[in-house]
Amino acid sequence: MSNKFMVGTFLDSASLIKAVLAVRAHNLRIYDVYSPYPIHDLDLAMGLRRTRLPWVTAVAGTLALSFAITFQFYAAVWDWPLNVGGKPDNSALAFVPICFELTVLISGLATFFALLFRAQLYPGKKERLSTPGITNDRFALVLRTDRVHFDSARALNVLEASGADDVQEMEGDL
Amino acid sequence: MSGSAVTAKVAPGHSPKVETQVLPPPQWVDDDVTLSQITDDIARPLEGRPGKGWWICFAFAFAALLNLGGMVTWLIAKGIGIWGLNNSVGWAFDITNFVFWIGIGHAGTLISAILLLFRQQWRTSINRSAEAMTIFAVMCAGLFPAIHMGRPWDAFFIFPYVPNQRGPLWVNFRSPLVWDVVAISTYFTISLVFWFLGMVPDLATLRDRANAGLKKTIFRILSLGWNGSFRTWARYEMVSLILAGLATPLVLSVHSIVSMDFATSLVPGWHTTIFPPYFVAGAIYSGFGMVLTLLIITRQTMHLERYITMRHLDKMAKVTMLTGMIVSYAYATEFFSAWYTGNLYERYHFINRATGPYAWCFYLMVLCNVITPQLLWLKKIRTSVALLFVVSILVNIGMWFERFVIIVVGLHRAFLPSGWGMFYPTVFDVGILIGSFGLFFTCFLLFIRFLPMIAMWEIKGVSEQSAHQAKTAKTDDREDFRDREVAVNV
Numbered sequence: 001m002s003n004k005f006m007v008g009t010f011l012d013s014a015s016l017i018k019a020v021l022a023v024r025a026h027n028l029r030i031y032d033v034y035s036p037y038p039i040h041d042l043d044l045a046m047g048l049r050r051t052r053l054p055w056v057t058a059v060a061g062t063l064a065l066s067f068a069i070t071f072q073f074y075a076a077v078w079d080w081p082l083n084v085g086g087k088p089d090n091s092a093l094a095f096v097p098i099c100f101e102l103t104v105l106i107s108g109l110a111t112f113f114a115l116l117f118r119a120q121l122y123p124g125k126k127e128r129l130s131t132p133g134i135t136n137d138r139f140a141l142v143l144r145t146d147r148v149h150f151d152s153a154r155a156l157n158v159l160e161a162s163g164a165d166d167v168q169e170m171e172g173d174l
Numbered sequence: 175m176s177g178s179a180v181t182a183k184v185a186p187g188h189s190p191k192v193e194t195q196v197l198p199p200p201q202w203v204d205d206d207v208t209l210s211q212i213t214d215d216i217a218r219p220l221e222g223r224p225g226k227g228w229w230i231c232f233a234f235a236f237a238a239l240l241n242l243g244g245m246v247t248w249l250i251a252k253g254i255g256i257w258g259l260n261n262s263v264g265w266a267f268d269i270t271n272f273v274f275w276i277g278i279g280h281a282g283t284l285i286s287a288i289l290l291l292f293r294q295q296w297r298t299s300i301n302r303s304a305e306a307m308t309i310f311a312v313m314c315a316g317l318f319p320a321i322h323m324g325r326p327w328d329a330f331f332i333f334p335y336v337p338n339q340r341g342p343l344w345v346n347f348r349s350p351l352v353w354d355v356v357a358i359s360t361y362f363t364i365s366l367v368f369w370f371l372g373m374v375p376d377l378a379t380l381r382d383r384a385n386a387g388l389k390k391t392i393f394r395i396l397s398l399g400w401n402g403s404f405r406t407w408a409r410y411e412m413v414s415l416i417l418a419g420l421a422t423p424l425v426l427s428v429h430s431i432v433s434m435d436f437a438t439s440l441v442p443g444w445h446t447t448i449f450p451p452y453f454v455a456g457a458i459y460s461g462f463g464m465v466l467t468l469l470i471i472t473r474q475t476m477h478l479e480r481y482i483t484m485r486h487l488d489k490m491a492k493v494t495m496l497t498g499m500i501v502s503y504a505y506a507t508e509f510f511s512a513w514y515t516g517n518l519y520e521r522y523h524f525i526n527r528a529t530g531p532y533a534w535c536f537y538l539m540v541l542c543n544v545i546t547p548q549l550l551w552l553k554k555i556r557t558s559v560a561l562l563f564v565v566s567i568l569v570n571i572g573m574w575f576e577r578f579v580i581i582v583v584g585l586h587r588a589f590l591p592s593g594w595g596m597f598y599p600t601v602f603d604v605g606i607l608i609g610s611f612g613l614f615f616t617c618f619l620l621f622i623r624f625l626p627m628i629a630m631w632e633i634k635g636v637s638e639q640s641a642h643q644a645k646t647a648k649t650d651d652r653e654d655f656r657d658r659e660v661a662v663n664v
Binding site: 012013032033034035036037038039040042043046048050051053054057071072075076079080082084087091094095097098100101102104105107108109111112115116118119120121122123124125126127128129130132133134135136137174 | 208209210213334343344345346347348349350352353356357359360363364367371374375378379381382383394395396397398399400401402403404405406407408409410411412413416417420421423424427431434630631632634635638
């Protein structure tokens with residue numbers, strides 16, 4: 001599936017932010033913004049919703065904690081109680097370190113893989129760059145042009161007025 | 175950031191006038207560098223051929239690594255009897271090395287996770303290499319318990335696994351040694367994920383710089399198709415923050431659990447509640463010593479003075495001094511408790527520590543860990559690369575001896591005089607210790623040769639931010655764009 005885009009390229013983050021605000025003020029929908037580093041507060045300027053990834057951490061952590069408690073209890077009390085130094089089988093306090101470590105391990109890994117899944121990142125994926133140099137020193141604001149009611153001339157004007165270095169039309173996938 | 179509003183005093187009758195006073199923003203990157211310059215500076219060492227200094231270091235490190243391979247092979251073939259261990263001292267160099275290397279790793283996580291949570295911008299130049307150091311140090315640490323088992327091919331017994339071929343017999347979850355296995359595996363995994371994730375945007379930068387070929391293919395696989403999308407950046411930053419939040423208590427737990435290998439025992443000197451915080455402080459102290467050593471080498475051999483500035487070294491020296499003093503305080507507390515509790519065995523242990531056959535190790539430890547950090551009060555020493563390097567080496571030596579003193583001095587004279595003995599290292603003890611340094615430095619040198627050792631994207635963010643602040647501070651135009659009217663004429 002191939003889409004059509006308008007890519008405005010910028011040389012610094014300040015004009016990019018200016019362009020983002022201008023584009024939104026003109027009721028144009030931003031497809032995405034590309035930058036070599038995360039620009040502070042750009043999510044607010046773009047009106048992005050806060051990511052729900054912390055919920056993955058919370059859910060995975062809770063499951064991991066329950067698993068760690070259950071498994072240690074099963075192994076040390078239920079399946080094969082072993083008398084070590086005459087201490088009680090169910091020494092709950094002694095189970096704390098492993099509960100903590102497993103919670104951190106599993107919730108951390110789950111968050112990492114959830115990010116890769118959500119952002120569609122995987123080893124060997126062919127990069128789709130909006131403009132060359134985007135991972136070096138260029139900033140890009142991308143609009144979808146194949147939408148109904150897309151006013152190409154107005155979009156071009158807004159981008160140029162807010163200091164775009166270059167505006168290109170492109171076809172493909174991003 | 176560092177701006178503060180100061181209300182000017184006005185005489186009565188005048189309308190109050192508010193003056194804004196803005197402190198100069200902290201500059202963590204020297205000069206006004208452009209974004210592409212940052213990329214060039216950091217990618218250059220990876221794209222050219224390494225200099226003479228790198229090859230000399232690598233030759234030494236690789237020779238030590240080969241020595242490690244040979245000696246470990248011999249150890250596995252013959253058994254751990256080739257070490258100087260005996261019935262009295264069953265843990266010596268091996269476990270000393272293990273605790274030493276685990277401790278080294280802690281500074282990396284402190285810099286990358288704890289300083290991220292505290293929003294310390296100076297971490298950006300050093301966090302990547304410090305995290306790499308963590309990974310390699312934990313690898314070295316993991317080697318020692320494995321080879322100390324005598325039958326390393328059965329090492330998997332330390333993990334509970336299904337189906338359980340030992341019948342229903344599980345590992346003892348009440349043992350600190352099992353906690354240790356889980357803690358260190360978790361620590362290694364989370365550090366690796368954090369390190370790799372932090373590197374993905376930079377690997378994409380290198381991918382886009384590489385010409386078609388093997389290099390490009392490798393970077394393409396590793397960079398996961400990263401294209402700088404801000405929607406991804408927003409999620410990415412959140413995940414970094416979450417991982418930092420998880421790694422912070424993790425790093426404190428790991429060395430606390432390592433200390434419990436000793437703290438929960440009954441042997442005099444190994445039976446104390448002060449160990450967890452004492453070990454964590456010691457770990458950060460020794461880790462910062464090692465970060466200083468490595469960064470001074472990297473800075474000088476790779477010519478990165480612009481990014482690893484004297485102010486970075488100064489900050490690290492101050493953290494070293496602070497944690498060094500916490501460690502010194504812990505030493506004093508141990509002696510005080512031994513006297514104050516009135517426990518004869520505990521008291522004897524500490525008298526023996528300071529006057530017994532291993533007293534020279536104790537005094538070397540005091541010299542390196544109590545006296546040496548005091549030198550860092552002097553600005554002259556904190557601002558001299560050569561002197562800092564010497565201090566950092568002394569810190570490393572001192573912290574190795576601290577663990578040796580705790581382990582060997584504790585074991586060689588336990589309760590019954592009939593069980594007393596001495597430990598004398600053999601050539602294999604020393605050779606494997608040197609070999610572990612070979613493994614560590616070989617990995618580190620390969621890392622600075624092939625991967626971006628400074629986080630380019632983080633440096634770019636910091637330099638842009640400070641440039642922006644400098645500009646707004648000058649023009650006193652400190653309005654927030656969120657509240658600004660959009661005025662673009664179309």
